[in-house]
Amino acid sequence: xxxxxxxxxxxxxxxxxxxxxxxxxxxxxxxxxxxxxxxxxxxxxxxxxxxxxxxxxxxxxxxxxxxxxxxxxxxxxxxxxxxxxxxxxxxxxxxxxxxxxxxxxxxxxxxxxxxxxxxxxxxxxxxxxxxxxxxxxxxxxxxxxxxxxxxxxxxxxxxxxxxxxxxxxxxxxxxxxxxxxxxxxxxxxxxxxxxxxxxxxxxxxxxxxxxxxxxxxxxxxxxxxxxxxxxxxxxxxxxxxxxxxxxxxxxxxxxxxxxxxxxxxxxxxxxxxxxxxxxxxxxxxxxxxxxxxxxxxxxxxxxxxxxxxxxxxxxxxxxxxxxxxxxxxxxxxxxxxxxxxxxxxxxxxxxxxxxxxxxxxxxxxxxxxxxxxxxxxxxx
Numbered sequence: 001x002x003x004x005x006x007x008x009x010x011x012x013x014x015x016x017x018x019x020x021x022x023x024x025x026x027x028x029x030x031x032x033x034x035x036x037x038x039x040x041x042x043x044x045x046x047x048x049x050x051x052x053x054x055x056x057x058x059x060x061x062x063x064x065x066x067x068x069x070x071x072x073x074x075x076x077x078x079x080x081x082x083x084x085x086x087x088x089x090x091x092x093x094x095x096x097x098x099x100x101x102x103x104x105x106x107x108x109x110x111x112x113x114x115x116x117x118x119x120x121x122x123x124x125x126x127x128x129x130x131x132x133x134x135x136x137x138x139x140x141x142x143x144x145x146x147x148x149x150x151x152x153x154x155x156x157x158x159x160x161x162x163x164x165x166x167x168x169x170x171x172x173x174x175x176x177x178x179x180x181x182x183x184x185x186x187x188x189x190x191x192x193x194x195x196x197x198x199x200x201x202x203x204x205x206x207x208x209x210x211x212x213x214x215x216x217x218x219x220x221x222x223x224x225x226x227x228x229x230x231x232x233x234x235x236x237x238x239x240x241x242x243x244x245x246x247x248x249x250x251x252x253x254x255x256x257x258x259x260x261x262x263x264x265x266x267x268x269x270x271x272x273x274x275x276x277x278x279x280x281x282x283x284x285x286x287x288x289x290x291x292x293x294x295x296x297x298x299x300x301x302x303x304x305x306x307x308x309x310x311x312x313x314x315x316x317x318x319x320x321x322x323x324x325x326x327x328x329x330x331x332x333x334x335x336x337x338x339x340x341x342x343x344x345x346x347x348x349x350x351x352x353x354x355x356x357x358x359x360x361x362x363x364x365x366x367x368x369x370x371x372x373x374x375x376x377x378x379x380x
Contacts, residue, residue: 001179001312005154007146009130009171015139019164019171020111022134026070027108029060033074038105043082045075061135069115077106113163113174121162121173125155130173132164144173153177168245182315187272187374190319192367193262193307194326194359195276195300198344201258202359203265204331204367209258214251221247251299259306263314272317274370275304276326319377321369330354331364 011019033052042048049071056067081101084090091098120133128151131140146154160176192204200211221243228236266273278300304320311318327347329336335351342348347361356364 001181001309002160003153003177003179003309005146005150005158005175005177007144007150007154007173007175009173010143010145011139011171015142016171018134018136018139019132020166021136023111023114023164023166025060025062025135026066026114027110027112029056029062029067029070030074030108030112031105032056032059033071034077034106034108037074037078043075043078045072048075063120063133065117065119066114066133069117069120073115074106077108081106111166113165115161115163117161123154123158125151179313182313184317185270185315187317188270189272190274190317190367190370190374191262191266191269191271192274192363192365192370193276194362194366195278195303196359199359200254201262201303202357202363203262204360204363205265206357206360207261207265208357208359209261214254217250218247252302255299255303255306259303259310262307263310263316266311266316267314272319272370272374273307273311274366274373275307275318275320276323276366277320278304278323317374319370319373321366321373323366326362326365326369327358329362329365331356331361331368 009019033048033056036052037043037048040048040051042051049068052071053067056062056070057064060067062070085098085101090101116132122131124130127141128145129141129143131138132142133139154175154177157177157179158175159178162173162175165172165174194202196202197211197215199208200214201209224243225240228240262273308318325336328338328340330340330347330349330352332354333349333352335349337350339350340347341358345358346355347358348355354361
């Protein structure tokens with residue numbers, strides 16, 4: 001399996017200036033290639049290279065390998081765009097968002113990330129430095145740092161390309177590492193997980209990970225953004241810029257903690273993990289305006305991704321099930337009825353009388369569906 005390790009670069013002012021100049025040149029070249037690809041309707045790497053390679057090298061001072069990576073980056077970006085269009089992620093044909101995406105070439109930010117391979121970037125793990133190609137020549141001895149786990153993983157398992165990233169005045173390298181696949185252990189049952197907003201995750205064992213703290217942080221940040229945007233002074237704009245990723249980092253950390261606890265419990269008890277497949281829920285659900293902000297800030301996809309990759313590293317089976325009517329179905333007898341939910345937190349089956357917290361009951365339904373899905377997909 002592949003993971004991405006982030007390390008922070010510690011360049012001198014001169015080195016940072018050279019890196020910045022390189023990103024500007026690479027992204028200007030990428031914009032030229034993207035326009036050519038759009039006008040020529042040419043999106044294959046080999047074909048696009050014929051149209052743009054010489055011009056990219058001559059006009060932007062890029063080395064051969066850097067020019068190749070610019071063209072490949074453009075092709076990969078168009079491939080992602082076309083995949084999103086085909087999947088309907090940018091709206092239905094004729095919608096405003098889809099028309100905007102289809103009617104103009106892709107544009108890269110001046111400091112957008114740029115990929116490097118082992119010909120352009122070499123690592124000195126013991127010295128904790130890198131040597132990297134720039135338009136000003138090869139820069140050697142750029143220091144980097146990271147957590148002990150990240151550095152150990154990087155030294156032992158790094159393979160493939162690394163991306164040079166500038167973010168909020170800091171420089172990072174995102175390196176790809178390949179870990180050997182751990183065999184999935186045959187599960188002895190499934191730990192069902194119900195994902196929600198009031199409770200971020202609830203397991204069929206009755207453990208609830210409350211979303212109260214996260215929702216309070218989001219509400220506080222939303223009100224602070226509103227006040228700062230209304231104030232619109234230079235200092236307010238500086239504060240907005242400084243805080244813009246703080247909430248996302250906080251939410252990601254909460255999701256990491258929850259995912260680790262769920263995977264650890266499943267591994268300890270020899271069970272797999274059953275999750276709801278909530279893809280497309282934002283398009284399916286219709287809510288009143290005050291609820292839309294809450295739904296659209298709900299990072300269920302990120303939590304599901306964290307659980308999936310942590311489970312893969314631990315050899316724990318993961319299965320995604322249909323979420324339809326999990327909140328109305330009884331985990332004891334299977335009876336489905338809207339009346340089973342007298343209020344948001346309570347489940348009381350009108351058929352067999354079973355009563356439980358609504359989220360715990362839903363997690364039990366997810367667990368049962370996970371067992372059935374696994375049995376069907378792994379039938380001899």
